[in-house]
Amino acid sequence: MNALKDTKYGLSITEISRKSGMNRNSAAKYLAILVTLGQVEMQIVGPARVYHLSSRIPMSSAALNRFPDPIISVSDDGTVRKINKAFQICWNIEKNQLAGVSLKDVPLPALREIADFSEYRKALDGEAAETNIWKKVSGGSVLYWLSPAVFDDGSLGVIISLRKNE
Template sequence: MENYQEELAEIKTILKNNPKGMTVTDIARQMHINRNSVAKYLDILLISGHTEMVTFGPAKVFFPSSRIPLATLMDFTHEYIVILDKQLKFLQVSEPLLQFLEIQRTEIIGRPIETFSVSFFQIPELAHYAKQALSGKERTIEEKYRQNTHDIYLKIRHIPTTFDDGEPGVILLIEDITDIKQTEEKIKHGIQEWETTFNAITEMVFIQDNNFSILKANRSFANFLNIKPEECIGKKCYQLLHGTHTSSESCPCASILQTKKPTTVEVFASHLQKYLEISASPIITDTGEMSGSVHIIRDITDRKIFIAQP
C-alpha cells in the first residue's frame, strides 16, 4: 500500500505556512498536481487529525490542526489508553495503565493483544471487538473481572483510527467504573430493602401526589382491595376507596393540601362497606413545598360494629 509520506508532509508544511487556510485548488496549484490527488491526501490528514476543515459556502478551507502531544494526553486522562496497530499489537499505552498493571513499557509494547493475558486483558471480548474496530466498527462494552479478592468493573471503548501513513489501527479507552457500579448496587439494594419493608407492614399504606394519584401502594392495601399493588398505581385514592370521581369534603388529602399538617379521620366507605381510619401526613421537600402525602389506613369495621351493639 502506498503511504504518500512525502506528499502528506508537503501539504502539512504548506498549511503551516498559510495558517489562514487554503482550499483544495490553492494547495493543488502550489504543489503542481491535480485536485483529486490533493483531496485524497487531505482526507488522510483529516482522518489522522493533522488538518482541520471549515466550510464557507461551497468552498472547503483547510487549516493546520492544533494538536496536543499524544503522550501528554494519554498520561493526564483518568482513562487507561491503549493504541493497537493493524496487527493488533500494542503500539502505545498510557503511563497510568502501566502503573495499574505494575509492568514496564517494554513488557507490553509490540506484543499482540490476543496473547497478552495480564490483568483484565484476559477478557476475550477485548481482542474480539478490536478486530471489528479494524474494519471501522466502534463498540463500547462493560465487563467485570476478578482481581485478587475484588470485582473490578470496566467500560471499554473500541475506536477505529487511522495513522499518519494511512494504515488502520484501534484505540482502546478503558475506564474503571467500579465505584459507579458499587454505588448502583447499593442504591438497588436500598430500594429492595425499602420495598421489602414497605410490603411487610401489616397496615395499609399508600403514597400519592398532590393530584390524589397513587404513586406507591403496599401489599396490604392491595390485598384489602383484592387487586395487585401495581394496579393501584395511577388511580385516584377516592376511586379505589369510595368509588367516586371526586374527593369528598371529609377527605384527609384535601385537608393536608391546605394545612400541610398531619390529620386523622374516620370515614365510612360505602363503596366497600367498611369503616376506615385514615391517617395522612404530608411529604415536605427541602424547599418547604409539599410533593405528596403518605396515608395509613386501618379497617375499624369490627370495632365500630362492636361499639354499636346494645
C-alpha cells in the same frame, strides 16, 4: 468533507468533484491529504476508489498521554503500540511488558478477552461501536471501551481504555 457527509456508501473522486464544484485533480489531492490525516477512508471497488468519512479517532502520542483514563493503542495487526502513564499506574505494569506484544498474549486477562470480541475485530476494521459506554469484562471486575483510531504516522488501529470496576 461536506460532499461526503451525507453519503451512505461513499463517493468516487468524480462524484466528489461534481458535488463540491472542485476540479478532479484538486479533489484527488485534498482527498489524499484527508486520507493521510485519517479523516477520510478509501476503498477500492472494482476500478474506482471510493471515499467516505472516517469513524476513526485521530490519536497522537501526545494525546494518548493526556487522557486521564488508562489507555492503550493497538495496531491493526493486533500488537500493542503504546500505553499511557494512567494505564501503567492503574495496572501496575511497565511499557516494555506490553509494547510490541500481541493483544492475545499480554499478561492482562481482560485484554486477552477483548481480543476475542467481535466488537474489537470490527473496531480494527474501522467500525465505531454503537455506543461509547463502559462495558464489563472479566466477570464484571474490569470495565472497558474501545474505538477505531488513526495514529499520527497514518497507520490504523484501536484505542482501548481499561479500568478496574470498583
